[in-house]
Amino acid sequence: MARVVVDVMLKPEILDPQGQAVLHALGRLGFDGVSAVRQGKRFEIEVDGPADADLAARAEQMAATLLANLVIEDFTVRVEG
Amino acid sequence: MAPTVGVVTFPGSLDDRDAARAVRLAGGQVVPLWHKDTHLMGVDAVVLPGGFSYGDYLRCGAIARFSPIMSAVVGAAREGMPVLGICNGFQILCESHLLPGALTRNDSLHFVCRDQALRIESTATAWTSAYVPGQEVVVPLKNGEGGYVADERTLDELEAEGRVVVRYLGANPNGSRRAIAGIANAAGNVVGLMPHPEHAVESLTGPTTDGLGFFTSVLERLVHA
Numbered sequence: 499m500a501r502v503v504v505d506v507m508l509k510p511e512i513l514d515p516q517g518q519a520v521l522h523a524l525g526r527l528g529f530d531g532v533s534a535v536r537q538g539k540r541f542e543i544e545v546d547g548p549a550d551a552d553l554a555a556r557a558e559q560m561a562a563t564l565l566a567n568l569v570i571e572d573f574t575v576r577v578e579g
Numbered sequence: 580m581a582p583t584v585g586v587v588t589f590p591g592s593l594d595d596r597d598a599a600r601a602v603r604l605a606g607g608q609v610v611p612l613w614h615k616d617t618h619l620m621g622v623d624a625v626v627l628p629g630g631f632s633y634g635d636y637l638r639c640g641a642i643a644r645f646s647p648i649m650s651a652v653v654g655a656a657r658e659g660m661p662v663l664g665i666c667n668g669f670q671i672l673c674e675s676h677l678l679p680g681a682l683t684r685n686d687s688l689h690f691v692c693r694d695q696a697l698r699i700e701s702t703a704t705a706w707t708s709a710y711v712p713g714q715e716v717v718v719p720l721k722n723g724e725g726g727y728v729a730d731e732r733t734l735d736e737l738e739a740e741g742r743v744v745v746r747y748l749g750a751n752p753n754g755s756r757r758a759i760a761g762i763a764n765a766a767g768n769v770v771g772l773m774p775h776p777e778h779a780v781e782s783l784t785g786p787t788t789d790g791l792g793f794f795t796s797v798l799e800r801l802v803h804a
Contacts, residue, residue, distance in 0.1 A: 508683075511730075512683065512728060513683070513686060513726075513728075513754065515684055515685070515686050515687070515688045515754075516684060516688065519688055564637070564641065564645070565637070567638055567641065567674065567681055569673070569679075569680060569681040569728075569729070570681045570683060570728060
């Protein structure tokens, strides 16, 4: 059993109103010095078989096909053993 | 026989019945389509209605895009069949890459529900030929993720090719780039918009009957096809 972690974030040029709302809430709670917050999604995927290059390639495909919308989002894939 | 318009119901669709009613009021015959259907039952056009297909899980429209019916819709749309996506339907059309760009969370973070003034920018589509260019209409708008975004090059292309179909008038309700409320594909047969013309087809229940033109446009075109 291998584990894949995919992080999906809005592209830097896309406005992230949720992140901004969190930023403002942190300020209200007294957390000083927080200058920016971006909110994203994390997927933890369990897959049968070895954690190898083939799995990395399939995980890239999963992310590009479904998990992220490449018009507005970027993703990173990490294969864990 | 009156032209047939398929209205797709996904799990979580809300406005499929209103869309079907709008088609009937415009003089068309409705064929209900189900998300698991693999073919279009010979319809002449398709409406993807508003709602929260598959609970809007992952991203609005992202799961619906891979439903069996959408394979058929995408194929038919590429061959020229008129397809209208309203609200969630617009999101599905963007996720399906039938239309460029994407819909993101409203910049206000608030769900917006109001009667919205719009300008019809293009009447050269299958769904807007009943209007006159520049016509101002009022139809309901109700969305939480209706902010239209695309890169600058795509926005410039849409403008240059006359593919911005409707634009918000007055205060921008959701942060859409260039106040874009709806767009078309290059051929003009596929149109997506966030506002709800199907909720403005009868004076009893709508703020106006301004929305009826979307449905009479496509029926007129099909009759003369």
